[in-house]
Amino acid sequence: MGGSKRTxxxxxxxxxxxxxxxxxxxxxxxxGMAAVQNGKWVLTRSGLVLSRDGVFWRALWNTLIxxxxxxxxxxxxxxxxxxxxxxxxxxxxxxARGLILLPSMLSPTVVGIVWLLLFYPFGLVNxxxxxxxxxxxxxxxxxxxxxASVIFVDIWQWxxxxxxxxxxxxTGMPVEPREAALVDGASAWQVFRYITLPLLxxxxxxxxxxxxxxxxxxxxxxxxxxxxxxxxVTTILSIYLYKVSFHYQNWNYGALLALVLIxxxxxxxxxxxxxxxxxxx
Amino acid sequence: MSHKRQSQPPSRAKGRTRGHRAEAKISRRQFVRNLGGxxxxxxxxxxxxxxxxxxxxxAATSPAKELSVALSLGPWxxxxxxxxxxxxxxxxxxFKTTKAPYIEHYRRxxxxxxxQDASYDFIVIDPAxxxxxxxxxxxxxxxxxxxxxxxPDPNLIEPHIKVGTYEGVTYALPIVxxxxxxxxxxxxxxxxxFAGPPKxxxxxIEVNKKVTDTGRPFYGCIVPAKxxxxxxxxxxxxxxxxxxxxxxxxxGPDWTIRFTSPESVKGYKAWLSLRPWSxxxxxxxxxxxxxxxxxxxxxxxxxxVAAQVFQIDDPKFSKVPGKIDxxxxxxxxxxxxxxxxxxxxxxMAIPLRAPRKGEALAFMKWALTRENxxxxxxxxxIAVRRDVLTDPALTKDPKNRWFAAELExxxxxxxxxQMEHWIEVQDRMVPYLQKAFTNEMPLVAALNAAAKDVxxxxxxxxxxxxxxxxxxx
Numbered sequence: 144m145g146g147s148k149r150t151x152x153x154x155x156x157x158x159x160x161x162x163x164x165x166x167x168x169x170x171x172x173x174x175g176m177a178a179v180q181n182g183k184w185v186l187t188r189s190g191l192v193l194s195r196d197g198v199f200w201r202a203l204w205n206t207l208i209x210x211x212x213x214x215x216x217x218x219x220x221x222x223x224x225x226x227x228x229x230x231x232x233x234x235x236x237x238x239a240r241g242l243i244l245l246p247s248m249l250s251p252t253v254v255g256i257v258w259l260l261l262f263y264p265f266g267l268v269n270x271x272x273x274x275x276x277x278x279x280x281x282x283x284x285x286x287x288x289x290x291a292s293v294i295f296v297d298i299w300q301w302x303x304x305x306x307x308x309x310x311x312x313x314t315g316m317p318v319e320p321r322e323a324a325l326v327d328g329a330s331a332w333q334v335f336r337y338i339t340l341p342l343l344x345x346x347x348x349x350x351x352x353x354x355x356x357x358x359x360x361x362x363x364x365x366x367x368x369x370x371x372x373x374x375x376v377t378t379i380l381s382i383y384l385y386k387v388s389f390h391y392q393n394w395n396y397g398a399l400l401a402l403v404l405i406x407x408x409x410x411x412x413x414x415x416x417x418x419x420x421x422x423x424x
Numbered sequence: 425m426s427h428k429r430q431s432q433p434p435s436r437a438k439g440r441t442r443g444h445r446a447e448a449k450i451s452r453r454q455f456v457r458n459l460g461g462x463x464x465x466x467x468x469x470x471x472x473x474x475x476x477x478x479x480x481x482x483a484a485t486s487p488a489k490e491l492s493v494a495l496s497l498g499p500w501x502x503x504x505x506x507x508x509x510x511x512x513x514x515x516x517x518x519f520k521t522t523k524a525p526y527i528e529h530y531r532r533x534x535x536x537x538x539x540q541d542a543s544y545d546f547i548v549i550d551p552a553x554x555x556x557x558x559x560x561x562x563x564x565x566x567x568x569x570x571x572x573x574x575x576p577d578p579n580l581i582e583p584h585i586k587v588g589t590y591e592g593v594t595y596a597l598p599i600v601x602x603x604x605x606x607x608x609x610x611x612x613x614x615x616x617x618f619a620g621p622p623k624x625x626x627x628x629i630e631v632n633k634k635v636t637d638t639g640r641p642f643y644g645c646i647v648p649a650k651x652x653x654x655x656x657x658x659x660x661x662x663x664x665x666x667x668x669x670x671x672x673x674x675x676g677p678d679w680t681i682r683f684t685s686p687e688s689v690k691g692y693k694a695w696l697s698l699r700p701w702s703x704x705x706x707x708x709x710x711x712x713x714x715x716x717x718x719x720x721x722x723x724x725x726x727x728x729v730a731a732q733v734f735q736i737d738d739p740k741f742s743k744v745p746g747k748i749d750x751x752x753x754x755x756x757x758x759x760x761x762x763x764x765x766x767x768x769x770x771x772m773a774i775p776l777r778a779p780r781k782g783e784a785l786a787f788m789k790w791a792l793t794r795e796n797x798x799x800x801x802x803x804x805x806i807a808v809r810r811d812v813l814t815d816p817a818l819t820k821d822p823k824n825r826w827f828a829a830e831l832e833x834x835x836x837x838x839x840x841x842q843m844e845h846w847i848e849v850q851d852r853m854v855p856y857l858q859k860a861f862t863n864e865m866p867l868v869a870a871l872n873a874a875a876k877d878v879x880x881x882x883x884x885x886x887x888x889x890x891x892x893x894x895x896x897x
Contacts, residue, residue, distance in 0.1 A: 192884065197877065198852075264705045265641075265722070284708035286862050372651020373707040374864050375855040389531050391848040392538075392557075 221305025255367030312346030644701030
């Protein structure tokens with residue numbers, strides 16, 4: 144037993160070292176950067192600055208709006224697409240699956256540039272709305288539309304991720320419970336509500352977790368499309384963190400903001416784990 | 425090759441005649457001499473400085489006549505690199521260039537200079553934006569420290585020197601005379617019944633009204649107001665022309681906020697008065713998109729940096745080659761009575777630990793001579809010398825029709841605040857200026873809110889200032 148324990152430790156050691164070097168060291172370094180500057184303890188002072196930093200609070204609020212809105216819509220849309228194409232057969236269904244997956248294969252930078260051009264006053268989107276008699280809208284320049292527009296682009300790009308996740312869950316689902324329910328006279332809605340959805344919960348839970356973590360990290364698309372504007376309505380934490388670190392060269396405060404972002408993400412992860420994942424398990 | 429031999433130090437030439445490896449990039453003696461710096465490296469390394477080690481490694485391994493240069497990616501790169509090539513042909517010097525996009529270049533340079541990196545012999549920077557970080561902290565070398573006899577050539581346009589000078593000490597010499605110019609459609613202006621470009625804001629409004637009244641989607645003067653520095657940079661030209669400013673002084677020590685003064689409010693109002701004729705997406709437009717509107721025949725013009733001039737006659741970029749002209753920025757009626765173009769000069773500075781300071785300065789001085797600035801201009805560069813921008817042989821060429829405006833604009837060139845935290849101050853102003861621009865907030869309220877934010881920054885970083893005077897309607 145002792146030998147096998149030792150072997151286990153030995154086998155785990157390379158991975159543990161790799162994690163320590165690649166993850167824990169940079170994380171520790173970041174904590175150090177946030178706490179100490181030129182040999183002086185600055186965390187308390189930085190914390191006070193942070194608590195009074197209006198841009199930070201706006202960015203945090205914008206981040207929460209962005210994450211909640213985009214992930215909710217992605218989950219719903221991904222689920223609908225997966226249900227629609229789940230049992231589809233033939234070339235058309237395969238083509239549709241491939242087409243849906245396409246946006247998630249693009250780099251966020253490319254997505255940002257593509258949508259910047261599409262939202263351009265003379266771009267395709269405004270051409271379409273003009274044809275429909277809605278006129279030209281300033282999707283990225285109007286503070287009332289900018290956040291909705293970047294959320295829409297995120298949904299466009301990441302719905303396929305949820306779609307493929309859910310599709311895999313549906314494909315692996317046992318057919319018997321559904322068949323038995325149908326034989327017993329259950330309606331399609333009842334089958335979905337009481338059979339399919341409960342069986343899909345673990346898959347949805349995992350997809351949701353991945354998406355939330357990823358949405359907290361959203362950055363490149365927004366930077367390209369709006370640079371956090373107009374009037375800071377699309378300044379999310381990652382954009383503010385980037386500006387503080389790379390524009391102002393304030394690495395200490397930037398590291399503190401990164402710690403806040405990580406803490407918020409971990410807090411979500413911990414709560415979600417306790418409330419959802421454990422219950423499912 | 426003959427140039428190389430002529431310019432080599434005698435010891436090196438002698439070494440070759442003795443049959444030393446002819447193809448070696450540096451002589452043995454040179455190598456040994458370079459290694460002499462190892463003593464410095466050893467002492468610095470003992471203090472934990474990697475940069476000194478890098479300096480010695482670079483100096484010992486790179487060819488004797490190589491200059492390492494860092495550049496920001498920009499439309500002017502080709503003309504600057506032409507100078508490198510020409511200098512190389514004349515002296516045998518080779519140039520190792522490192523390029524990065526604007527923000528990445530800025531980040532690299534600040535970091536490299538802060539850790540006293542010795543990888544670069546000289547760096548090309550945007551001193552109006554971030555030069556003070558280098559100058560104030562003495563991270564780059566004063567020109568006179570390398571050559572005590574150096575004096576600016578009287579033909580160099582003074583504001584371009586001023587932008588690289590801090591507290592009376594010149595740290596950077598100009599290379600690209602980038603300043604603000606009003607790009608506009610000369611044919612459309614004439615067709616609308618105007619003899620020439622507008623000079624004042626009121627004339628601009630008249631032009632806007634006429635040129636947009638054509639029944640096709642065609643905008644007037646585009647006002648770039650994206651959530652970046654363009655909104656501050658562009659509006660500042662109107663503010664300064666109205667007699668306003670950001671702070672009480674451009675270079676300190678009095679950092680009392682002045683963008684809430686009646687003169688500044690007047691300038692911002694003039695800037696906003698152009699909004700009705702600008703493109704509806706102006707709050708997400710920056711200089712490149714502004715130029716795109718003009719080049720694609722969708723707008724009359726706009727105020728942007730002179731560096732864009734290279735596109736105006738090139739059919740690769742322009743749908744209207746030959747129809748775009750340049751003029752001075754607008755005068756705000758009742759203000760200072762003069763236009764106030766904001767400088768965006770690109771300048772050359774020598775890092776504190778540069779391995780070849782003398783050689784770097786020799787190139788910089790060479791690049792600023794009349795003959796070389798003339799060649800630079802012929803390659804599309806924006807010269808920084810008066811005698812080049814007024815050279816009849818050049819100005820008679822229609823493609824150089826912008827020279828007169830560039831000279832006038834440069835001569836009146838205005839500094840941005842010479843403070844270490846200018847970028848951060850701008851970022852504090854951007855959202856409020858955007859709120860005013862998009863009617864989310866009345867202008868005065870936006871300026872006052874920005875002022876409170878900026879004041880908080882000034883206090884945080886310990887800038888001296890007087891009491892905050894809020895703007896009034």
